[in-house]
Amino acid sequence: MQGIIFVLFSKFVRENFDYKHLNQIKTNADLAGKFHSVDQAHPDEELFQLVNAASKHLDIDIGTLLESFGNYIGPVLLTTYSSYIDPEWNSLDLLENIESTMHDVVRMNSPDATPPSLEISRINDKKVAIDYTSERRIIQLGIGIIDSISDHYNEDLVIEQEDIPDGTRLVVTLV
Numbered sequence: 001m002q003g004i005i006f007v008l009f010s011k012f013v014r015e016n017f018d019y020k021h022l023n024q025i026k027t028n029a030d031l032a033g034k035f036h037s038v039d040q041a042h043p044d045e046e047l048f049q050l051v052n053a054a055s056k057h058l059d060i061d062i063g064t065l066l067e068s069f070g071n072y073i074g075p076v077l078l079t080t081y082s083s084y085i086d087p088e089w090n091s092l093d094l095l096e097n098i099e100s101t102m103h104d105v106v107r108m109n110s111p112d113a114t115p116p117s118l119e120i121s122r123i124n125d126k127k128v129a130i131d132y133t134s135e136r137r138i139i140q141l142g143i144g145i146i147d148s149i150s151d152h153y154n155e156d157l158v159i160e161q162e163d164i165p166d167g168t169r170l171v172v173t174l175v
């Protein structure tokens, strides 16, 4: 996973809890003193160690923690990639273009990045379906990002989840 995700995870814990918790979480994750540089990829396993340790230490279930973290990184991603966002888009237009625009740009800029391949279909004006089949199985992160997109556009989005082979389908409706 890209270093930016590790850096943002540390920042998320520091800002929402405090740095003492962060130190303890890194120790419990066997990553005390480990520096995750922003400009390269690091083993997924290390992010999972941090998330597991944070979940135990803060007594928050992993799904809720990942969703809050997704909510936290959403605005940063939107700012970083703002030049790829058409100002005419609404929240669903952005979701429709996440794979072909955002995740593709991430892959182009950082060849070692492996964002999930999302199968996205626009069902109608008010509905987008997103099929997520990454081996990482952290769709809650994506749900948190979608929530932040809803806030950014000040548009209400309802997210329904269903299991599909090897993953999850999200059906997002603009209400």
Ligand code: HEM
Residues within 6 Å of the ligand: 001, 002, 003, 005, 077, 078, 081, 095, 098, 102, 103, 106, 112, 113, 114, 115, 116, 118, 130, 132, 134, 135, 136, 137, 138, 139, 141, 142, 143, 145, 146
């Ligand atoms: C502004 C929009 C977005 C940008 C710029 C963005 C960018 C990124 C980046 C940089 C990563 C890390 C990739 C890596 O470390 O290899 C990532 C991972 C991820 N993205 Fe996106 N993303 C965006 C929106 C979304 C949305 C709407 C979803 C909803 C499903 C989503 C789902 C995920 C998930 C679940 C991961 C974790 C990796 C995995 O599960 O395989 N992203 N994204």
